Amino acid sequence: MIAALRTLYRGENSWDFLRVSRKVLIGSAAAVLICVVALLARGLNLGIEFEGGSVWEVPVPASVDGTDVPASDLPTTEDIAEAADAAGVPDARVQFVTVTGASDIFRIRGVLGPGANAADIADALSSAVGVGVESLSTRQVSPSFGDEVAGKARRALVVFFVLIALYLWFRFEWKMSVGALVAVAHDILLTVGAYAVFGFEVTPATVVAFLTIMGYSLYDTIVVFDRVKSNERSLPARSHFTYPALANVSLNQVLTRSINTTVTSVLPVVSLLVVGAGILGAGTLAEFANALLIGLLVGSYSSLFVAMPMVAWLKSYEPQWASARTAAEAAGRHDTMESAAQALAAESYTRTAQPRPRKLGRRR
Known part of the structure; x- marks a missing residue:
């Protein structure tokens, strides 16, 4: 047990995230479909602030x-x-x-x-x-207050998606921009859909929580993308490896950070529900914390099992990665995470082991 935790902490585990993500995506697609049906059939239990x-x-x-x-x-x-x-x-x-x-x-x-x-x-x-x-x-x-809140939320959502898409396109590439937006939309749909399925009341505090969820989901996704890009630059002969192997290595390396981020984010929200809403009876805290808790739990796996598989699928059509996959299939070779990890480790060792150039100077 201790050895497994040590391996997880060092990022040396070798879980095949992309293979597991196929089953996860099927479950997520079914959950999203249920949420969409619930939104269309039952609608949201809007609070008095929205209906008047x-x-x-x-x-x-x-x-x-x-x-x-x-x-x-x-x-x-x-x-x-x-x-x-x-x-x-x-x-x-x-x-x-x-x-x-x-x-x-x-x-x-x-x-x-x-x-x-x-x-x-x-x-x-x-x-x-x-x-x-x-x-x-x-x-x-007055219902005009709810219309104003809903209108501002819609405008904030549109501006958020546009700015984030442009930033990720500039910071990484358009494929990663698409993957991040799909993951964020997945998180929002599941969170809002849960309110429709269980009939939770939607208040202005809930809308604020919905907008907060997008920032959290995006943060975790950017951490994953940054690691993948860093490994992609560090691998000299990257055409020798398929993109899924490189993506799996990167996901295993950031798994501990994602778990730590999720735990440290969920614990304060749980304390809001237990102490604030349960013990002190602050209903507004419950309205905010319920949506935030659902979004945090959903967003904790969307970066690993939704955003990155989407990027891997898009990247597989690039010529260099497509030729690597074709070569691997023709040779009957399957690039494993271990081989990609060893290549990254060797490249890192080579860079750190190279002696620094000495400055020529006059001896005294």
Whole structure:
């Protein structure tokens, strides 16, 4: 076990990422398809900030006259929805929200029907729960606010993709730009699709998390691409090796860094969920951390199993790499990761072992 960890830490493991990526891509494609179907069929559970309307929060009584109220005597969400409908809020959405350190609440969202009175609705909801109307809180949100947030998010997304595509094209090459954008789009689709599948509420904090995910996914992908490019430059007779062999060596070398980056990124997010949302009851933190956690987990493997296989497939059509593959197939030779790694190590040793030129000078 210790030897395996030591090998992993040194980047000396020899996992065939590109071969495994075929199965991973099939699973990812199926997951993306499910997410797309869920988005088209169910849509997103948009928060009140996007749809507009009113929100009522009614505390759930823990006791009445000093006597604890059993759970069986509490009204259900269906009871609250029927009371809201009768008071003039048709199609109200009711949630039972657990708040640590405070009273649990019923959160009712909806739009006032024609002729509905806000005071009558407050009386009906407080009576249905069995609390005083003074303990009920309400707020109204205009749908224009949600339209503004969604519009800014769309513009930020377009600008992000354009700038990143240009940067990666200039920094590496267009094939790597395509691979990175495919990986980012994969991460966003799976994260947003998870919200559609499980019905999580989408709020402005969630949108911020979606945009944050793109930066993280791109960072990990650039680390992988930089290692591949560095190895490509270090390998003198690179036409002797196929591109998949070179890519696999590079992926094994950066695997430890990717794992460390994922762990150090996920742990703070988990602490936000456990401490912030679970213990302190900060719902806004949960809205942000849920999306961020899903995106981090998805982005941790997309750089290795989505972005790099896409680049390897595109690079295989370049003349030098295509001729290397043809020569290997004609000779019945399969370039392994070990052979490419040995060639890289030999080249590195040759460069470091070469004596530095001595400066000629007059002896004193």
